[in-house]
Amino acid sequence: MKTVLVVDNQPLILRFMKELIERRGHRALLAGSGLEALEVLQEVKPDLVFLDLVMPNIDGQKLCRILRSDHRLRETRVVILSAIASEEVPSLDSLGADLCIAKGPIPEMTLHVEAVLEDRVPWDTHPPLVMGADTIQPREITRELLATRRHLELILEHMSEGILELNTQGRIVFANPSAAQILGVPELNLLGKRVTELLSVQQAENLQSLLEEAFCKKEPLRPRAPLEVRARRLEVECLPFGANGSGAILILSDVTPVHRTAELLQHTLDKAPLPAFMIDTQHRVTLWNRAMEMLTGVSRDQVLGKPADSSIFYPGNKRPLLVDLVLDMDMEAVARFYGSGTISVHPVFPEAWEGTGNFLLEGKPRTLHFMAARITDAEGKLLGAMETVEDVTDREELQRHLQHAQKMQAVGTLAAGMAHEFNNILAAIQGYAQLVGFNTPPEDPNAEYLKEIEASCQRAAGLIRKMLAFSRMDQSEKLPVKLNQVVEGVGQMLRQTLSPKIRINLELEPGLPFVSGEYARLEQVVLNLCLNSKDALLEEGGEIILRTSHCFLEESFCRSHPWAKPGSYVKLEVQDNGTGIDPEVLDRIFEPFFTTKEPGKGTGLGLTIAYSIVKSHSGYILAESPSPSGRGSRFTVFLPVLPEQEEKPHERGAESRELPRGKGERILLVDDEPQLLEIGKKMLVSYNYRVDTALDGSEGLAIYARALQQGDPYLLVILDVAMPVMDGKEFMSRVLEMDPGARVLVSTGAALKQETTGGAFQGAVGVLEKPFELELLLRSVRQALEVGLEHPGL
Amino acid sequence: MDLEFLCEELGLDRDQFSQFASLFLDVASTDLARMREAVDLEDVVGVAQAAHSIKGAALTLELEWISSLAKSVETKAKSGAIEELRTEMNTLALELEKLKARLQEQFPIKQEGFRQVEP
Numbered sequence: 001m002k003t004v005l006v007v008d009n010q011p012l013i014l015r016f017m018k019e020l021i022e023r024r025g026h027r028a029l030l031a032g033s034g035l036e037a038l039e040v041l042q043e044v045k046p047d048l049v050f051l052d053l054v055m056p057n058i059d060g061q062k063l064c065r066i067l068r069s070d071h072r073l074r075e076t077r078v079v080i081l082s083a084i085a086s087e088e089v090p091s092l093d094s095l096g097a098d099l100c101i102a103k104g105p106i107p108e109m110t111l112h113v114e115a116v117l118e119d120r121v122p123w124d125t126h127p128p129l130v131m132g133a134d135t136i137q138p139r140e141i142t143r144e145l146l147a148t149r150r151h152l153e154l155i156l157e158h159m160s161e162g163i164l165e166l167n168t169q170g171r172i173v174f175a176n177p178s179a180a181q182i183l184g185v186p187e188l189n190l191l192g193k194r195v196t197e198l199l200s201v202q203q204a205e206n207l208q209s210l211l212e213e214a215f216c217k218k219e220p221l222r223p224r225a226p227l228e229v230r231a232r233r234l235e236v237e238c239l240p241f242g243a244n245g246s247g248a249i250l251i252l253s254d255v256t257p258v259h260r261t262a263e264l265l266q267h268t269l270d271k272a273p274l275p276a277f278m279i280d281t282q283h284r285v286t287l288w289n290r291a292m293e294m295l296t297g298v299s300r301d302q303v304l305g306k307p308a309d310s311s312i313f314y315p316g317n318k319r320p321l322l323v324d325l326v327l328d329m330d331m332e333a334v335a336r337f338y339g340s341g342t343i344s345v346h347p348v349f350p351e352a353w354e355g356t357g358n359f360l361l362e363g364k365p366r367t368l369h370f371m372a373a374r375i376t377d378a379e380g381k382l383l384g385a386m387e388t389v390e391d392v393t394d395r396e397e398l399q400r401h402l403q404h405a406q407k408m409q410a411v412g413t414l415a416a417g418m419a420h421e422f423n424n425i426l427a428a429i430q431g432y433a434q435l436v437g438f439n440t441p442p443e444d445p446n447a448e449y450l451k452e453i454e455a456s457c458q459r460a461a462g463l464i465r466k467m468l469a470f471s472r473m474d475q476s477e478k479l480p481v482k483l484n485q486v487v488e489g490v491g492q493m494l495r496q497t498l499s500p501k502i503r504i505n506l507e508l509e510p511g512l513p514f515v516s517g518e519y520a521r522l523e524q525v526v527l528n529l530c531l532n533s534k535d536a537l538l539e540e541g542g543e544i545i546l547r548t549s550h551c552f553l554e555e556s557f558c559r560s561h562p563w564a565k566p567g568s569y570v571k572l573e574v575q576d577n578g579t580g581i582d583p584e585v586l587d588r589i590f591e592p593f594f595t596t597k598e599p600g601k602g603t604g605l606g607l608t609i610a611y612s613i614v615k616s617h618s619g620y621i622l623a624e625s626p627s628p629s630g631r632g633s634r635f636t637v638f639l640p641v642l643p644e645q646e647e648k649p650h651e652r653g654a655e656s657r658e659l660p661r662g663k664g665e666r667i668l669l670v671d672d673e674p675q676l677l678e679i680g681k682k683m684l685v686s687y688n689y690r691v692d693t694a695l696d697g698s699e700g701l702a703i704y705a706r707a708l709q710q711g712d713p714y715l716l717v718i719l720d721v722a723m724p725v726m727d728g729k730e731f732m733s734r735v736l737e738m739d740p741g742a743r744v745l746v747s748t749g750a751a752l753k754q755e756t757t758g759g760a761f762q763g764a765v766g767v768l769e770k771p772f773e774l775e776l777l778l779r780s781v782r783q784a785l786e787v788g789l790e791h792p793g794l
Numbered sequence: 795m796d797l798e799f800l801c802e803e804l805g806l807d808r809d810q811f812s813q814f815a816s817l818f819l820d821v822a823s824t825d826l827a828r829m830r831e832a833v834d835l836e837d838v839v840g841v842a843q844a845a846h847s848i849k850g851a852a853l854t855l856e857l858e859w860i861s862s863l864a865k866s867v868e869t870k871a872k873s874g875a876i877e878e879l880r881t882e883m884n885t886l887a888l889e890l891e892k893l894k895a896r897l898q899e900q901f902p903i904k905q906e907g908f909r910q911v912e913p
Contacts, residue, residue, distance in 0.1 A: 010821070010847065010850060010851055011817060011820075011821050012814060012817050012818050012821060012851045012854060012855070013851075013854065015813070015814065015817050016814065016854070019810060103850065103853075103854065104853070104854070105804065105853065105854060105855075105856045106804045106805065106806065106814075106854055106855065106856070107803070107804055107805045109854070110805065
């Protein structure tokens with residue numbers, strides 16, 4: 001008894017074959033399709049298989065190949081039973097069939113099948129024997145059908161998309177070569193498999209639910225994300241077909257290269273420090289880079305595939321982002337949501353729109369510059385839009401600092417120029433007053449008035465020095481200073497002078513390092529800050545805390561505070577619990593002549609001077625309001641620590657009050673200001689010097705040369721820097737050429753003082769500040785003459 | 795249409811012939827329903843497949859007039875002449891009905907009970 005499997009989709013043939021086979025005493029197994037046959041073959045090893053070529057699901061050709069590739073079934077004879085067999089003869093051999101019976105009327109078929117069952121056939125002919133072909137007329141329509149079929153097969157064989165046909169159980173009944181290649185599984189191994197066996201558990205579940213949904217809805221569906229099979233990314237389209245959803249076609253596209261490109265783009269953008277994101281034409285986020293995650297604190301998993309969430313930038317406010325409006329080219333909405341003038345066309349890329357605004361990101365106020373543009377392909381088709389969001393908070397801050405610094409510098413230059421003019425006038429007043437004083441006996445009532453004039457001149461000169469202090473052109477010598485001493489001194493003075501309702505509390509860190517500075521100026525900084533705080537206190541009084549400490553400004557701090565340089569600093573804080581400072585005032589607080597006080601009550605220079613003194617000490621000053629205590633304000637000054645720690649305390653007032661007198665030395669005064677020449681000459685003559693004057697450099701040079709020839713040379717030249725005809729520089733070089741031992745004391749207004757250091761004036765014995773103040777003039781002259789005597793070769 | 799003669803021609807006994815013919819009619823009526831549906835949908839491939847199936851089965855039983863009607867439907871479907879094949883389709887339906895009546899008349903025994911062969 002043989003076990004015989006018959007595979008045909010025509011029930012009539014199955015019935016006929018069953019009867020015939022069983023009548024001959026064999027066992028008949030029936031299958032209505034190739035797929036059913038595969039199921040039967042898993043259980044049974046038949047001796048003989050009759051199969052039809054044209055069948056739904058897995059057809060006869062495929063089934064034949066599968067049978068022949070199964071080692072277990074190598075003994076099984078395969079007989080093709082087909083109406084179109086006569087036309088398929090050339091390909092039968094390649095299928096691996098042993099024999100072919102042409103379908104025809106029952107009597108002929110009966111004869112052929114019986115012959116096969118009884119082994120009365122030549123099994124091993126090449127090509128296989130076709131039985132009954134002569135009884136069949138090749139039919140026109142069959143050829144046509146075959147032609148159509150071949151046409152479709154050709155398309156299926158060569159298309160780049162993979163095509164899988166699934167039956168209701170999700171088993172593969174057809175696979176084209178591309179599908180086999182994409183899935184990396186030979187076609188024959190795919191047939192009969194469940195498509196889900198090729199996927200991971202999770203993906204299989206996703207696909208299964210997609211299939212069910214597609215069957216249910218009877219419409220094509222795609223999974224949300226591409227499937228991943230053997231490191232390839234596949235886009236799948238699921239097309240249900242058949243009246244009651246009896247099967248489905250899966251169209252597989254290998255999108256691995258596209259995905260690699262997308263991943264490359266994502267990686268590239270991830271490395272870019274500029275926060276950026278992209279949306280597709282449906283306004284869904286397709287890309288959200290690392291910098292964007294860091295800026296917003298929102299991870300890409302939270303946003304990908306969804307519309308961009310406006311609440312990231314506008315908490316609690318549901319509205320389109322710029323990128324959405326640009327995508328829709330809805331400029332009317334741009335104006336509505338952003339107001340006029342805040343969004344503009346990018347100056348270089350006219351298709352991009354940009355704007356800057358203030359936002360609260362993760363609770364912190366940030367200034368963001370955002371720019372959005374549409375993305376189109378080479379043909380101009382819209383693909384989506386992208387937006388970059390740059391945090392420009394630090395840059396804006398730096399810009400403000402720069403503007404502030406420029407303004408201060410401009411005012412400083414102006415002040416320096418004016419101070420120079422005033423100095424000359426003051427010099428004249430003060431000088432004449434002093435001269436009158438020499439000739440006035442102390443008991444004369446005018447002596448009192450002259451002293452008043454002189455004192456007023458001193459005060460005026462002091463004011464000018466203050467103005468010059470913030471022009472930073474006035475740089476006097478700096479010495480090691482103990483800031484705690486300065487603060488203690490100011491504190492004591494304030495306690496004595498201010499209302500007892502104001503408590504002055506000192507919190508000084510002991511053993512602070514020295515800072516390099518001018519004692520008096522640092523005193524002024526502390527004083528000005530304290531006076532500012534005092535004015536902020538209410539009538540019922542309050543507290544001013546003066547706190548010092550040693551600190552180190554780290555690199556990280558300096559990155560966020562662009563004005564600072566890393567290093568070791570002594571820190572001074574002046575904190576009050578007064579009314580505090582409005583934010584708009586805080587921005588301008590160090591500006592010259594900016595005051596909130598009533599007219600006449602403040603000059604608007606106090607904090608400006610403090611600012612410029614600190615700057616001239618290479619330090620920093622900060623104003624905060626409210627202070628960290630939540631009330632009032634706090635000013636913080638950072639002064640760099642002096643590198644070498646030699647203690648050279650600033651000695652004040654230690655010198656003798658007695659003025660040094662001359663010994664009849666000959667001095668030449670060169671200055672283009674006749675009044676100054678006159679005053680200087682009179683002062684020096686009164687103190688026993690022989691003095692001649694010259695109004696410009698060339699006259700001075702001539703006088704000097706003559707005296708040298710006569711053997712009674714000038715032991716000292718007091719030389720103005722800026723003069724017409726021949727200026728100080730030229731005179732200096734010429735006189736040293738003529739007399740290498742010439743001693744020159746350079747006199748200058750404070751504004752030009754720094755020009756006298758180095759360069760042409762290197763050979764000078766000293767620098768004298770104008771206007772001539774008697775004591776300073778006499779001491780400088782004496783010192784210059786003695787230096788010259790100690791070092792005759794200078 | 796002498797079915798007795800046909801039975802003899804096919805070399806089948808009466809029982810066998812009755813069963814085959816009845817099975818043919820069953821399958822053909824399913825195919826016919828499929829064909830009508832496809833015609834309504836103007837699905838030429840569906841029409842041709844259904845006609846092809848009837849044609850092949852009819853040939854097996856040597857029902858040549860039915861086979862040629864089915865062939866005509868198939869040919870017209872392939873050429874896209876959906877409207878023209880309605881007449882043939884209706885004739886085909888009529889002929890199948892006639893065959894059914896003749897079968898009941900000439901082979902009255904055991905003709906119910908065959909719906910579809912379950913493999």
